[in-house]
Structure formats: structure tokens, C-alpha cells
Amino acid sequence: MNDMELANQNIHRLGNVLVPMNSYGPLIEEKMQTFLEEEYQNGIKEMSTAEICKMIGKHLGEDSFLYWAYKNDIDVVVPGIMDGAVGSQIWLFTQKHSDFKLNVVGDANLLSGLIFKAEKSGAFMIGGGISKHHTLWWNQYREGLDYAFYITTAQEFDGSLSGALVREAISWGKVTQVAKQSTLHAEVTTILPFIYAALISKLQK
Numbered sequence: 001m002n003d004m005e006l007a008n009q010n011i012h013r014l015g016n017v018l019v020p021m022n023s024y025g026p027l028i029e030e031k032m033q034t035f036l037e038e039e040y041q042n043g044i045k046e047m048s049t050a051e052i053c054k055m056i057g058k059h060l061g062e063d064s065f066l067y068w069a070y071k072n073d074i075d076v077v078v079p080g081i082m083d084g085a086v087g088s089q090i091w092l093f094t095q096k097h098s099d100f101k102l103n104v105v106g107d108a109n110l111l112s113g114l115i116f117k118a119e120k121s122g123a124f125m126i127g128g129g130i131s132k133h134h135t136l137w138w139n140q141y142r143e144g145l146d147y148a149f150y151i152t153t154a155q156e157f158d159g160s161l162s163g164a165l166v167r168e169a170i171s172w173g174k175v176t177q178v179a180k181q182s183t184l185h186a187e188v189t190t191i192l193p194f195i196y197a198a199l200i201s202k203l204q205k
Contacts, residue, residue, distance in 0.1 A: 025085060032089035035059055036100070045099050048106030050075040052090070077107045080130040111138045122147030126188050128154050128162025136174040144169070144176035150183045151191060 006013055010021040035055055039047065047055070057070030069076050081087045081102075094100050115121065115138050123145050125132045132150065139145045148169070154162035165183045169175040184191065 028085040029089055029092070031056075031059070032086060033093060036090070036093045040093075040097055040100060045097070046101040046103050046106075048103045048110065049078040049081045050107055050110055052081070052086075052102075053078065056086075075110060077111060077134075078131075079104075079107070079134040112141065115139060115142050118142060120146045123149070125150040125152075125166075126192070128152050128160070128164075130161070133161045136169045136172075140172060140174045144173050144179065145181070146176055146179050148175050148179055148181040151186055151188045152183065153185065153187055155185075 001013065003013060006018070012019040012021060012024060039055055053066055053076040054070045057064065057066035057068075057076075060067040062068070066076065068074075078086075082091070090102055094102075111134075121139055121142060121144075123135045123139070125135060125148070128150075136145070136148075148166045150166045152162055154160060156163045156165055156168075166175060166181045167183070170177055170179070170181075175181055
């Protein structure tokens with residue numbers, strides 16, 4: 001596609017996904033500033049990313065992943081939250097409220113509490129980057145994951161986080177040497193429905 005033409009039409013491109021500008025920046029700014037202001041007026045002046053995700057989910061509809069996480073009290077940690085529109089809005093909010101803090105140590109306490117108590121630990125990693133590495137990183141403190149399955153389109157040769165195979169993490173102690181682990185090179189939207197269907201079939205049997 002012609003990205004200059006898309007820019008002139010106020011459309012952002014994420015690979016083969018087109019995002020109209022009015023569905024992204026301005027909308028996220030309006031919602032985030034409203035949500036954060038509501039929390040601030042209720043006396044909350046410090047939040048972890050898990051708490052921010054619950055705050056967002058509380059305000060969204062049933063078609064949202066974060067809504068269902070909020071409804072079922074499931075924590076969602078976003079280690080790279082500042083690298084994006086939501087993080088920019090948190091920063092912008094602090095320009096008006098300098099006493100508001102993003103507490104990433106709170107996320108670390110949440111994750112360490114799960115890791116240190118776990119008798120077994122498993123990870124289903126979809127896509128790479130910081131979220132995949134964060135999952136592996138925290139599990140080194142319990143001598144590694146017992147189960148690890150990673151789906152990616154990235155390749156190992158470039159030395160990137162996304163391209164690293166799960167078994168590479170064994171050398172770091174992030175995956176145990178006897179773990180059931182595998183990396184599947186596939187485009188996740190084509191493969192995940194089959195994995196889900198197989199899981200449902202197995203549970204029904």
C-alpha cells in the first residue's frame with residue numbers, strides 16, 4: 001500500500017491492518033484522560049499497569065479483552081506501557097497532576113508473588129518482544145518455566161527477542177532443562193483457532 005496516501009487520508013497502518021486516526025490517538029486521549037481523572041478525584045494518585053488495565057476494562061464493553069479480564073479479576077501487566085498511546089496519556093496526565101505516579105514496582109511485586117508461590121509455571125507466548133521476554137525473565141527466579149510454548153513469525157538469525165527460540169532461554173535458566181517446550185513458526189491468527197478448537201475437543205473428551 002502507498003503509505004503517503006494513507007497518511008493523507010489520516011489512516012495508520014499496522015502491517016495489513018488499517019487504523020483510522022479517529023479510532024486511535026484522539027479517542028485514546030479522550031478516554032484515558034477521563035478515566036484517570038475519575039480515579040484521581042477518588043483519591044488514587046498511584047497505579048501499576050495492572051491497575052490501569054483494570055481501570056480501562058471497567059469502562060469498556062463486552063467486546064473488549066480488558067473488560068473480561070476486569071470482570072474476572074485477572075491481572076494484565078503491560079511492561080512496555082510507556083511505548084505507545086496509553087503511556088503517552090499517562091505522561092500527559094502527570095503534566096496536570098504532578099503527584100500522580102505510575103508504579104511499575106507494583107507490577108514487579110505482583111509478578112514476583114505469582115512466581116515465588118508457583119509449584120509449576122507455564123507460558124503460552126503469542127508474538128514476541130518485551131512481553132515475551134518479561135514472562136521468561138520473571139520465571140528465572142523460580143529456576144525456569146516448566147512448560148513453554150511460543151508462536152512467532154520472527155526468525156532466530158537476527159538475534160532479536162522475538163526471534164529467539166524458547167530453548168535459548170534454557171541457557172539463561174528462564175526455562176528448565178526438562179521443560180516441555182516448543183517454538184512454532186506461524187502467523188498466529190491462522191493457527192490459534194486450531195489450537196483453541198483442539199483444546200476444547202480435548203476438554204470435552
